[in-house]
Amino acid sequence: MSRIGVFVCHCGENIAATVDCEKVAKTCAKIPGVVYSVDYKYMCSDPGQNLIREAIKEKKLTGVVVAACSPRMHEPTFRRACAEAGLNPYLCEMANIREQCSWVHPKSKATTQKAIDIISTLVAKVKRNRALFPIQVPVTKTALVIGGGIAGIQAALDIANSGHKVVLVEREPSIGGHMAQLSETFPTLDCSQCILTPRMVEVAQHPNITLYSYSEVESLSGFIGNFTARIRKKAKSIDEKLCTGCGECMNACPIKKNPSEFNMGLGTRPAIYIPFPQAIPNKPVIDRERCTYFRTGKCRFCETKCPAQAIRFDQKDELIDIQVGAVVVATGFNVVGTSFFPEYGYGKYKDVITGLQFERLLSASGPTLGELKRPSDGSTPKKIAFIACAGSRDPAKGIEYCSKICCMYTAKHAMLYKHKVPDGDAYVFYMDIRAGGKGYDEFVRRAIEEDHVNYIRGRVSRIYERNGKLIVCGADTLLGAEPVEIEADMVVLATAGIANQGAEELAQSLHISYDHHQFFAEAHPKLRPVETNTAGIFLAGACQSPKDIPDSVSQASAAASKVSTLFSQKELTREPVVAVINRTAPPVYSTCVGCFMCQSACPFNAIEREEIRTRDGKLIKTVARVNPGLCQGCGTCVALCRSKSIDLQGFSNEQVYAEVTELFA
């Protein structure tokens, strides 16, 4: 039999001004099942809580209703008080007679009656509450970081430095990402490689970090604290333990003219290659699609020249499974190429290039060793047109968003061009200038005032080639849409940042959400920018949306901190407001008929299939089972279930129907 205690709070004058608390307490004492009903000035205060604790012990209460403010305010407070008195905290409910009663109605009989109604509803509910216990889930204290760009590197270092193991998986032969391709970074014009390589080395040498380069995450299963990741280590065709990184193989390889990915197609590399001199690991890989041996069975020249005899043509991809407790996704972004722009030549003009390609031309380790040369004829460009917003902010091209970094790097490119070619002319066609970071606007001003870059506010409608020059047809809208035609030697398009290749497939294999541009979705745009809706998987860097280096690093450290928080506990404790599918004795086992509508409706993949078998292994039926580690307690499955086999602890059918019935009794 129930023995419910009702505690009506005055909350000073907040409730008492419009609700007759004394009358409420007296009336509630008469509700069947209520054995104790009092009112008090401040229930949340120490003496107030004491009142509850003592009543629980003296009156042997089986349930408590505190009629006061919103449960969103003080439910944890009163649940803790009950726990301290030995009553399971989930046997305590709050009746909201302040925010949803006393504060919104005038002093009247109706208001007092409403308070009574609210309390009696919750008494009916709490009579049917069951004792619930927090769910414990073990945690594997190893993190998986997917992506070895600056965000992945930062996250890996932070997690490793907090004492936990990290596995860093990178798709390319080397870590470093796009930051390794940059020549200088805004707003300081710091040499990108100089600030990045020490971190790359730290990752390689850190005792807590295991680096798998030229590898991909093939699948991820499990749940927070308990993931299993399958990693494909692609065959490099090199025995890394023997290879010294001397580079003799690269000199020996006869197939030298493959377009270099690192140089964005502007330079070449051999079929066996280290992508750039500061690569980590500094070991080559063989591009099996271009290597003569793999295509025709002949050559193997590198093998003969290798002093360490480290070439292994028979190497195969390796699949390894690892157990991790958390995942940080830092897979970065890509930029659209020049062929995306019909109005700029469909990519056929060699001297119309993207910002990233220009970056490689500027770079001292680039295809022209830092000398600015036109890809078409190697001459020095004397006039460059930079086009900002190439593709971005353009719904007609399907890219409505702003790519965030282009205004800054365009200013940087124009400045660096002027530093290299002081007698050259730089024109920037822009729509707006977005320079909102620290030192950013000053940087753009510098380009305009010190380096005399010409900024023209207008768009470019066409580029075509004539007599070896590129005719750039734009407009100057600050002069009233005056047409502007520039005969440029080179055009640099600040092309839109887009999701990296394979983003959609990766998101699907990890079960994280993504938007219609294949950028990964954060749990809440304002308050939870580094978490996903999948518990235990976090985001860092440009894979979530285009962003610059400081923001990527910040996000990476934030994600690392979330991982550290997760790992700081021995076990994960979760609220037991989870769904449960009934189980009963044979021959029924469960009223679940195995339709699995719940499984398809669950946004968190928390429902699994369970096979019920006889002792000798014969299958009786397959029913649904909720994973309490994943279930978030929304109850969608409960409402869906046609056989009413699933219920939500804390908001069970019994409780909820009792509330409704009581309301109109």
Added chain:
Amino acid sequence: MKVGLYHGCSLEASSREYLESLRAIAPALKLELEEVQNWNCCGASSAHAMDHILALSLPAETLAQAEQQSMKEVLVPCAACYGRLAATKAELAENQTLKQQISERIEMPYAGSTEILTILDILDKVLTADVVKSFPQKFSHKVVCYYGCLLVRPPKITKAQRVEDPLMMEDILKRIGAQPLDWGMKTECCGASFSITRTDLVGMMSGKIIEDAILRGAEAIIVACPMCQSNLDMRRQAIEKAMGKRYSIPVLFITQAIGLALGLDSSALGLKRHFVPVSLLENQEAKAVATGKSS
């Protein structure tokens, strides 16, 4: 291949050489052209600016006629007529109420089932390797192809590939042995219907086109639209006045180029009707560029 033919007014009047050359080459291309009976004006010059219903009714009536005459496909050589017919077909396909309304207005059933083809669509289909084999000579000249506006725009209706840099005409010309050159004015405006009201503007805009063609070393400009041909050819005086130079580069319809490869003579192809004399260097190895010499 048998298709319906809707050639509209220009091909009977100021651009009659387009129709003449088309009819002249049709037998060699095994193309049977059946004119749509009772066709009417497509309204390209002004209807669409005056009254939306009228603008839809005029092409719809011609299309309805084609349907009644059981024509599955209709060739529309004039790009302007094509633009109007295609736009009408697209709009009525989207809007059933409007379709009903127009059908009532023209007092004819309209199903929208006829396929509308440009000259380039047809030539692409019929100018196969087999057919070209029998051509007596090659049209081995350097040319630039001018598309003007209506052959590729609006992209959603014409479904053109490579709207900014189309290659359909070049492809067809290569088949007859021509050397199409890349140039910057493929789809730039010639001044269009300002031909009558502001001929000076046409002079400037078409002038730019002529200049670029000559710069690239073209011997002729190939077009597939009567308006384009008019502005670049008939308005040559206005162009020369605006640009202060003389230009002798001829402007040929694509059907005339094919006719020359077929060895047909200039009167059959209506070449004598042009304002700018068509005097292509017959020497197949000629590399000289026809520059602005006084003609």
Added chain:
Amino acid sequence: MENESFEPKIVAFVCNWCTYAGADLTGTSRIKYATNVRIIRFPCTGRIDYNLILKAFERGADGVIVSGCHPNDCHYTSGNFHARRRWIVFRGLLEYMGIDPRRIIFSWVSAAEGAKWADVVNRAVTEVRQLGPAKEFNEMRKSQAFEFRSV
């Protein structure tokens, strides 16, 4: 169907993360609204089995409000989509059963929309007051032999 002294009894099924929080905000902002509504809290509108709405009418409710997070903002990602889909099917059933669908008000109220909640309640009360008491279920109730078990 007009009854000057008739005060409708309305129950509101709301989700914890949006509408319940929004209703709290109404209180914090001290915005006044009609006293006829009793709120029952759910974790998500997806949890609301529409049999519950029928139960509410059966037990004497004159009107029901169902309110949750705006589409795309559901705390549990898609619970409110399920609620919305259910509502579309349920509406047809209600009409078939002869219950005026105007007695059920479906709304999206976010945690920031305190004023909107007050507005939803007031409008619901006005509407249901005009519709009069929900007589359809009174008969069903009388014929019910079912007694809710006491604990």
